[in-house]
Amino acid sequence: xxxxxxxxxxxxxxxxxxxxxxxxxxxxxxxxxxxxxxxxxxxxxxxxxxxxxxxxxxxxxxxxxxxxxxxxxx
Amino acid sequence: xxxxxxxxxxxxxxxxxxxxxxxxxxxxxxxxxxxxxxxxxxxxxxxxxxxxxxxxxxxxxxxxxxxxxxxxxxxxxxxxxxxxxxxxxxxxxxxxxxxxxxxxxxxxxxxxxxxxxxxxxxxxxxxxxxxxxxxxxxxxxxxxxxxxxxxxxxxxxxxxxxxxxxxxxxxxxxxxxxxxxxxxxxxxxxxxxxxxxxxxxxxxxxxxxxxxxxxxxxxxxxxxxxxxxxxxxxxxxxxxxxxxxxxxxxxxxxxxxxxxxxxxxxxxxxxxx
Numbered sequence: 001x002x003x004x005x006x007x008x009x010x011x012x013x014x015x016x017x018x019x020x021x022x023x024x025x026x027x028x029x030x031x032x033x034x035x036x037x038x039x040x041x042x043x044x045x046x047x048x049x050x051x052x053x054x055x056x057x058x059x060x061x062x063x064x065x066x067x068x069x070x071x072x073x074x
Numbered sequence: 075x076x077x078x079x080x081x082x083x084x085x086x087x088x089x090x091x092x093x094x095x096x097x098x099x100x101x102x103x104x105x106x107x108x109x110x111x112x113x114x115x116x117x118x119x120x121x122x123x124x125x126x127x128x129x130x131x132x133x134x135x136x137x138x139x140x141x142x143x144x145x146x147x148x149x150x151x152x153x154x155x156x157x158x159x160x161x162x163x164x165x166x167x168x169x170x171x172x173x174x175x176x177x178x179x180x181x182x183x184x185x186x187x188x189x190x191x192x193x194x195x196x197x198x199x200x201x202x203x204x205x206x207x208x209x210x211x212x213x214x215x216x217x218x219x220x221x222x223x224x225x226x227x228x229x230x231x232x233x234x235x236x237x238x239x240x241x242x243x244x245x246x247x248x249x250x251x252x253x254x255x256x257x258x259x260x261x262x263x264x265x266x267x268x269x270x271x272x273x274x275x276x277x278x279x280x281x282x283x284x285x286x287x288x289x290x291x292x293x294x295x296x297x298x299x300x301x302x303x304x305x306x307x308x309x310x311x312x313x314x315x316x317x318x319x320x321x322x323x324x325x326x327x328x329x330x331x332x333x334x335x336x337x338x339x340x341x342x343x344x345x346x347x
Contacts, residue, residue, distance in 0.1 A: 008343070009268040009336060010295050017339075041288045042295070045345060052283075052346075068334060068345070071265045072285070073296025074152045074240035074306075 001025055001061035003032075008068045011038055023059060030055040032065065044070035078103050078110070079117050089133065091119040108140075108166060111210040115140055121210070124164055135322040136164060140210075142321045143231050145169040145257075147220050147248055148238035149196040151301050152262050154185035155310030156236050156317075161204045161211045163318060168204065168211060171228055172196045173219040183303045220244060225251035234320050236313055237261040242285050242292055249274060249281035258320050262313040266299030267338035269309035272347065273316050273328040280347045284332060305337060 006018045015036060023032070029046055033055065045068040046053055059065065078099060085095040091114045099110045111121055115137040120128060124136055131139065144165050146153050149172035157170055175195050180187040186199035197215035204213040216228055220239070225247065229235060235257050239245050245261070252259040256276040261284070263270050274280040285291070312333065319325040332345045 008334065010266070010299070012339075041291065043287060044284070044294060045287075047345065050346060069265075069268075070242075070285075070288075070291055070294030071263045071268055071270050071296065072240070072242045072245070072291070072294035073263060073265045073301055074148045074150050074238050 001027075001059070003027075003059050003061075004064045005032060005036075006064065006066045007036075008066065009071070010042075010069050011036075011067055025061075027059050028055065029053060029057045029059065029065065032059070033067070038067060042069050044068045075113065078105065078113050082110070082114050082117060082119055086119050089119055090125055091121050093122050096121055107209040108212060111140060111164075112137075112166070121164075123208070127164075131318070131322060135324070138323070139164050139318070139321050140166040142233045143167040143169065144234045144236060144317055144321075145171065145229050145232040146236045146238055147171045147228075148240060149186075149200050150174070150180065150238065150240060151183045151264060151306030152310045152313065153236070153238035154187075154196075154200065155307050156238055156262075156314055157200050157204065157213070158185055158207070159311065159314035160317060161208045161213070163314065164208065164210070165317075165321070166211060167231075168200075168213045169216060169228065169232060170197045170200045170213055171216045171218070171220050173217060183301055183306050220248060222247040222251055226255065229255055229257060232257055234317050235259045236317060237263075237281070238310070238313070240293075240296070242294070243290075246281060246285060249279075253277065253279075260313045260316045260320070261332075262309045263294070264301050264305045264309050265294050265296030266301065267305060267336060268295060268299075269305050269335045269337075270332050271309055271312045271316065271328055271335070272332035273320070275327075275329050278330060278347075280330065280332070283347050308335065308337065 047066040176187040201215045259274045
């Protein structure tokens with residue numbers, strides 16, 4: 001199945017801004033994060049099709065997955 | 075009071091009160107600049123310093139802004155700019171909260187940091203600056219670290235609270251105190267080229283949802299990226315616009331949404347909360 005993965009801010013460094021990627025049915029968000037080597041403790045928000053989801057959320061064909069890092073400075 | 079009002083109306087040019095008469099009235103009647111400003115605005119007169127506001131902010135709205143109290147929690151990168159903008163906007167009372175003194179590593183971005191101010195409290199610098207730029211504004215300096223223990227006393231009387239902190243756990247404490255006090259909270263956070271803004275009204279749990287992962291995190295991308303000069307200025311400006319809209323009751327705020335700003339690729343995206 002095809003999933004569009006969008007990375008934001010620092011997660012783009014050494015990876016990509018946006019890419020349509022192939023996954024087997026039943027793949028969850030955690031698999032994508034590990035595949036892209038995105039540390040869990042740096043994640044601020046994960047959205048699929050503009051809705052917040054958790055790491056165990058299973059992806060569907062045609063999903064838009066967006067991953068944002070945590071920002072907390074002042 | 076009637077005597078002051080008559081004086082101001084007599085010396086107004088149209089509905090503009092020239093600053094020389096504002097200052098004279100303050101000295102002559104033994105009133106503060108703020109007291110004269112209130113009487114002027116209540117009489118339908120706009121102090122001349124605000125004349126370029128007028129097609130954006132009406133005299134009635136300018137009075138609402140003047141009657142407002144805004145607490146700015148954190149007076150570093152974001153807080154310095156927010157205080158500057160709100161003082162120029164004409165917010166009548168500002169409560170500035172920060173426990174720190176200026177250090178050398180603040181000089182790249184913190185508006186009130188100068189070599190001469192190193193070692194001096196940030197809230198003292200804010201107090202001196204506001205007095206200089208808009209003497210009608212009262213700034214209450216509070217040199218202490220905000221917490222849920224002292225928060226209720228610090229925020230007493232605030233109509234709007236600005237989150238300009240740099241610690242995620244303290245931001246969450248601030249959010250809880252604001253909700254308990256029924257105060258709207260304008261959140262801003264920065265790191266490197268990136269920033270975010272959101273507005274939380276009483277009863278909403280936006281801050282808790284923004285920072286619900288990873289549990290117990292203290293810092294975000296700013297830990298490794300630091301902050302350049304322009305990112306706090308951008309995010310503080312957006313926060314100040316939110317404060318202005320809350321005080322005047324116009325426009326659409328960032329309630330239940332967060333704006334993510336990327337200055338490196340010049341993108342902004344809205345996230346629902």
